[in-house]
Amino acid sequence: MSIAKQAVKETRFTFDGQTGFYRGKVRDVYHFEDRLVMVATDRISAFDVVLPRPIPFKGQVLNQTAAHFLQATADIVPNWLLAVPDPNVAVGLKCQPYPIEMVVRGYLAGHAWREYRAGKRTLCGVALPDGLKESDKLPEPIITPATKAQEGHDEDISREEILERGIVSESEYVQLEKYTLALFQRGTEMAARRGLILVDTKYEFGSLNGQIYLIDEIHTPDSSRYFYADSYAQNQERALPQKQLSKEFVREWLIANHFQGKEGQTVPEMSDEWIDQISNRYIELYETVTGQSFQRSETDNIYQRIEENIRRSLTVTYF
Known part of the structure; x- marks a missing residue:
């Protein structure tokens, strides 16, 4: 078999x-x-x-x-x-899930880097400084929420838009932000003990009987990106790609094979060896x-x- x-x-x-x-x-x-x-x-x-x-x-x-x-x-x-x-x-x-994902980023990578490289200096209402390179550490972790789409693509959304649309109440959102940053800090500490850098991740929350709960998965390769700490500084200095533990390598393979989920594009064939x-x-x-x-x-x-x-x-x- x-x-x-x-x-x-x-x-x-x-x-x-x-x-x-x-x-x-x-x-x-x-x-x-x-x-x-x-x-x-x-x-x-x-x-x-x-x-x-x-x-x-x-x-x-x-x-x-x-x-x-x-x-x-x-x-x-x-x-x-x-x-x-x-x-x-x-x-x-x-x-009852909140219809947003709390995406938190400590480094400029993945989707955030692609947006930054395209010239954007504001992501989900958060201003980013000029002069950053791919995989640079951000001045401090930032939260860049996304709408939770039932079908198709999740979309970036700002804190202001979430509150304006009444997607989440302000008091709940403030608590979600606190939980998100505290979880990211814990994840960062746990990753460091394993010789890793937690680059970015996402958290999903829900409510039950007036209480906020963390739901779904956390700190997995599908929801998170990790760099290896021992080679990070040297790779940044030499402008080399960071060695990652995440599924970003799958995205990169798809991009190299002309697929980004856009209309008219076909998923490239996945060989047994690649699987x-x-x-x-x-x-x-x-x-x-x-x-x-x-x-x-x-x-x-x-x-x-x-x-x-x-x-x-x-x-x-x-x-």
């Missing part, structure tokens, strides 16, 4: 008590009255497009990395996670950021394993 056939592309389960189902770019989410069951599939997206081939073990990496950091930040803000009954599954509180390389990079990130050895989950009858573990979790009372 080729490695690609062992991947989880999508699930189609039906459970007693299920009240809804949502398929995101990467996760399949099963709704119940008091909880969500989130299956981290092996789908991979870039430029808000789901690529045609799944990446083995990617879902496990995302799920277990997120659980690691949710547990490590629970003292900063309550989070949705209740249990991890399967390597690819998280069970958590059913919160294996992406899988190995995800595993490398897990081991590097968590300091734990990655244990590949059993992939024979993978869908049966996931379904049985979810069914068992549904018999557990968390409240």
Whole structure:
């Protein structure tokens, strides 16, 4: 069996008590009255497009990395996670999501760099100084929110626009900003202990009974970008690209093959070798950021394993 056939592309389960189902770019989410069951599939997206081939073990990496950091930040803000009954599954509180992503950046990279290179000096209402190079450290971390699109591309939005449109109340938004900066600080400290720099990341929040909760994933390769600390200064000095732990290398490969998710563009063919390389990079990130050895989950009858573990979790009372 080729490695690609062992991947989880999508699930189609039906459970007693299920009240809804949502398929995101990467996760399949099963709704119940008091909880969500989130299956981290092996789908991979870039430029808000789901690529045609799944990446083995990617879902496990995302799920277990997120659980690691949710547990490590629970003292900063309550989070949705209740249990991890399967390597690819998280069970958590059913919160009402805020329709924005809190993107926080400590360095000029990725989307922010592409905008800056194009001549923009204001990003989401935040002014950026002239004279910065790609991957330069910003004077201080900045928050550049994005709307959470149900379909298509997320869009940059400023704090002022969020408040003007009434997307989030001012008091809630102030609290979201505080949580975002505190989480980024904790993530930065944890990354530094692993010889890494947390470059940028995003957080999603929801509310339940008047309380704000951190939801979804945090500090994973899909939501975050990391540089290696030991080579950062030298690479900046020599104007060399930074070695990254993130899925930016997938975006760069797509750009080099003339795909950025724009109308009329076709996703380039992904070879078995390329799929294996992406899988190995995800595993490398897990081991590097968590300091734990990655244990590949059993992939024979993978869908049966996931379904049985979810069914068992549904018999557990968390409240």
